[in-house]
Amino acid sequence: MSEKKAKLTAKIIIEKYMSVVALILALILGGIIIFVCGYNPFEAYASIFEGAFIGKTAICQTLIQATPLIFAGLAYVVAKRVNLINLGIEGQLYMGALGASLVALMPVSLPTPVLIVSALISAMLFGGLYAGLVGAMKVKFGSNEVIATMMLNTIAQNFISYMVNYPLKEEGKTLAQTRLFDETAWLPKLVNGTQLTIGILAAAAVCIGVKLIFDRTRLGYESRCVGLSIPASETAGIKIGKVMIIAMLISGAISGLLGGTHVLGSDHRLIADFSSGYGFDGIAVAALAGDSPIAVILSGIIFGALRAGCMVLNRTTGIPTEFIDVIQACIILLVAAPLLVKDILRIGKRRGGRKA
């Protein structure tokens, strides 16, 4: 047992190490791209660092940007645990945002804690059920979850767009958005004068919660088994369908929380197309975190820092913020190709074949 555990820890350490290597290589690649664009990469990274960590607003901006990324990364990790690829986080977060907005827009006055908690529960329900649908389709009809979640993204986004253009549209305005929520429905701010809300704490708490579920519950054990080997789990009497659906429900509920905390915390209203692709950014966050729920917090903050820093870079040098997407893509490529990284590093001794 302890030997097995030691082996596992060694493996985890190597995977962590791989992530760090992937990050560093991606940053170097990014630096080359900045150089090719005609800028000094060292100055650029210095400015990113300054924009992300130096001063109160910078740190807050990092955490603001990190919040949706942590949720998205975690949602991806949860589905990945049972070997499902949830590419529908984007759609689920829109549904979650709608769920939270419907509660926040209700014409009843409730005390802030009640209102926020019920809005977030509604967000989790909307996001969870939307993802659960895919889980059920996968289990009942064997539909491919990658395609199903992708397709449902478009439906959700257009549905929200319809909702804010017609039934929920703010009266007398031309913009596709709902009215501003009452202030009782706003997430409390952590730091005055910034947009940093308790959303970041919620994100971290949910990560820890998921970690506990993974480590401490029967569901966590079963999901790990299903993720490792379906035939073996079947033999062990695990209800695979049920586990898969529950994993999708949780993954979707987390995505829903992303949408919910975002509309209640940042925008204070539902706006058409408000997400800049947070759902897909989650894949990179999860990849860098090596699919560990706790590491997602760190990984989310790293990407949040890059984003926050890049906002400053965008202003001072005109390098577009999409530059971060390049680094994200590099990380996914490098993490998805561990053998390549190993070859680059000439380690090559171990050949952990499972991860693809």
Next chain:
Amino acid sequence: MKKKKVTALFLAVCVAASMAGCGGSDNSSTSENSDGAVKVGIIFGTGGLGDKNFNDMAYEGITRAEEELGIEFDYVEPESVSDFVSYGRQFAETGEYDLLIGVGQDMEEAMVETAKEFPDQKISVIDSSSDLEEISSIQTEWSEQTFLAGVIAGLGTLSDMKYANDANVIGVILGQDQPGLREGLVGFSAGAKYVNPDVEVLEGVVGDFGDPGRAKEVALSMYNKDVDFIQCIAGAGGLGIFSAAKETGAYAFGVGTNQNSEEPDYIPASSIRDVSSMVYNEVQKVIDGTWETGLHISGIKEGAVDCVTEGSNVVLPDEIQTAVDEIRQQLKSGELTPCSNADELEQWTAENQYQS
């Protein structure tokens, strides 16, 4: 053991979060730019540069200001509407920028929030139509934008132009029934009635700015009622109206940018709105020291709107061209003010008639 780990992690998160609260102090220097040049920060809409529309036109204005007025500028292209406030704050915080420009109506709320926090920061929002004490809202006069096209239509429908018919009927198609667009409709009618008091003006509403198919149907039914000139105010629907004009053999006017080249044989002119001038003039005001908050509606006098025939193959008869030039002068000199209220149109027509 594990419990300790979790507790430690939780504490770490709490520490990280509280660090945000007491992070470094901001040393926002309020020193003016060293070489004394006026510095402008500009925040584009989420459409970003390269949209061949609003953002690109604004960019053209700010680069023109750079060349002609010797200003400096930094710009950002937010990926998400949620980042508007953060960018606004980042610009304002530096204290380096004499003027901050938000491009697009959806920027209004974020800019007001920034302005409240940084009362000394001059902020202008292009295309906002609210009269606010915190920011300067830049809007154009719809009735002046479409007036000259109305003049062309009013005279054209009586003339022997190729596709003009005997009936004295012209039309306007709106994307949606909005107060601002109604002013454009009234301006067009006023222009037509100024030169042709008996002309009948039909109106149609598509119900959507992005539906060329439906816009085409509305236009076809209008052309079937012997309309020979249509002013479109229907966004992308305009393309459908142009194709209806081509099929029927009739005229349509472009709107916004110069659309004459879309169907040069059927579009005699476009009622343009010059976003680049809106930006340029705002910078000019800061240099002159005449910048102030509130709602600023500019019209033909300021060069913000006009009617252009460049790029069209339609040859206007000399008397129409002369009339258009004369009436443009009347508008610019302030001798003539177009009617912008439907209820006053009849009286306005009775009082204002063009004498050639």
